[in-house]
Amino acid sequence: xxxxxxxxxxxxLGLAAPTRAAEDQGGDVDVSKIIFEHLGDSYEWHITExxxxxxxxxxIGEGGLDVFLSDKLEHGATYNGYHIATEGDNEGKIVNAAGxxxxxxxxxxxxxxxxxxxxxxxxxxxxxxxxxxxxxxxKAPGGFVGMMEAVIDFIDKDVVKExxxxxxxxxxxxxxxxxxxxxTSNLLGLLPVFPGGANLTGNIAVTMTCAITxxxxxxxxxxxxxxxxIFWPDVPIFLKAPIPIMPAIxxxxxxxxxxxxxxxxxxxxxxGHIIILALTSVVFVTAEMGTAMCASMTVVSxxxxxxxxxxxxxxxxxxxxxxxILTANFIGLAHDE
Amino acid sequence: MILExxxxxxxLAKFGAAIGxxxxxxxxxxxxxxxxxxxxxxxxxxxxxxxxxxTSMILTAAFIEGVALFAIVVCLLVVLK
Numbered sequence: 001x002x003x004x005x006x007x008x009x010x011x012x013l014g015l016a017a018p019t020r021a022a023e024d025q026g027g028d029v030d031v032s033k034i035i036f037e038h039l040g041d042s043y044e045w046h047i048t049e050x051x052x053x054x055x056x057x058x059x060i061g062e063g064g065l066d067v068f069l070s071d072k073l074e075h076g077a078t079y080n081g082y083h084i085a086t087e088g089d090n091e092g093k094i095v096n097a098a099g100x101x102x103x104x105x106x107x108x109x110x111x112x113x114x115x116x117x118x119x120x121x122x123x124x125x126x127x128x129x130x131x132x133x134x135x136x137x138x139k140a141p142g143g144f145v146g147m148m149e150a151v152i153d154f155i156d157k158d159v160v161k162e163x164x165x166x167x168x169x170x171x172x173x174x175x176x177x178x179x180x181x182x183x184t185s186n187l188l189g190l191l192p193v194f195p196g197g198a199n200l201t202g203n204i205a206v207t208m209t210c211a212i213t214x215x216x217x218x219x220x221x222x223x224x225x226x227x228x229x230i231f232w233p234d235v236p237i238f239l240k241a242p243i244p245i246m247p248a249i250x251x252x253x254x255x256x257x258x259x260x261x262x263x264x265x266x267x268x269x270x271x272g273h274i275i276i277l278a279l280t281s282v283v284f285v286t287a288e289m290g291t292a293m294c295a296s297m298t299v300v301s302x303x304x305x306x307x308x309x310x311x312x313x314x315x316x317x318x319x320x321x322x323x324x325i326l327t328a329n330f331i332g333l334a335h336d337e
Numbered sequence: 338m339i340l341e342x343x344x345x346x347x348x349l350a351k352f353g354a355a356i357g358x359x360x361x362x363x364x365x366x367x368x369x370x371x372x373x374x375x376x377x378x379x380x381x382x383x384x385x386x387x388x389x390x391x392t393s394m395i396l397t398a399a400f401i402e403g404v405a406l407f408a409i410v411v412c413l414l415v416v417l418k
Binding site: 260266267268271318319322 | 395396399400402403406407409410
């Protein structure tokens, strides 16, 4: 009872911070700029106002290979003829003196986040596998290994085996990889600080790559009957020739499935991040409007942020699950035909 | 005159985008509401199938959300360009 009272008092004291901020604030808070800075990719990892992690820029232009840390380019400086464009089509990206982009394979924030997710996934999953190799025959798993077994068993039995049926073992590694990758990236995107907080699955390039791997898994391992069902389906003859209506529709369907996978994951995660960032900016926007307004809106903003973060946890899991089960279903459909 | 027309066109585009997003949300909410209605009715009729029904409900709701988010992405593109 006294612990609860203490916690309540500390929370109410926390209101003192934004009321102080309301007295110090002056000047405009550009909410959309803040939101798009957090959503987009960048050449450095911005942790707070003072602490910025510069990331390496790797460029192949006319002068050959150039590798340097991105802090050489901050505040619009030029290095080796390269600078970050501030307007036009290439805004925010490295361009050379003529305004064209070199071949840019820099380690940007999203690339570093990809590496972090891969290292995390490999170490966790391979560590669990090592536990099974050493103790699998002797004892039942407990704790963390048991939880991983429950998750992997759930995906293997209820998703992959159900949807694909016979011969599901071939696709099990790919589907579990894609599920764990999307789940981990979504969850890390919800953390506000390094090593989370980069908008990885909210980047359409990343989700498009996941969808391209799904496209390969669906179409390149399918039996002959699948291709026959696309180009000469089992429908009345007037729908197939002289004008191939059904084959055209089926062929377009081959491409709309990965496209919808891309957009669904990208839009869900990006929308969630935008909402949370907008709710957090409410505090800063109302800081200029006086202490009473700021204090009350901070309480509202924090409550909504807690609710949205819980919803985003659910959405992170659901989107990973839906991507996996849809890909498994499409693979299963391709193998049935 | 031309500048006024261009400015009016730009704000008309933003108005259209906002209305489009709202209509997409109406469609998604109606669809997911219907799913929820039939899911709860089915669970009431046969409680032992509630696991299967819950899974199907969540899956179908995710599909509908995906389609609504297509519309949201299009509206965002209109506003940002």
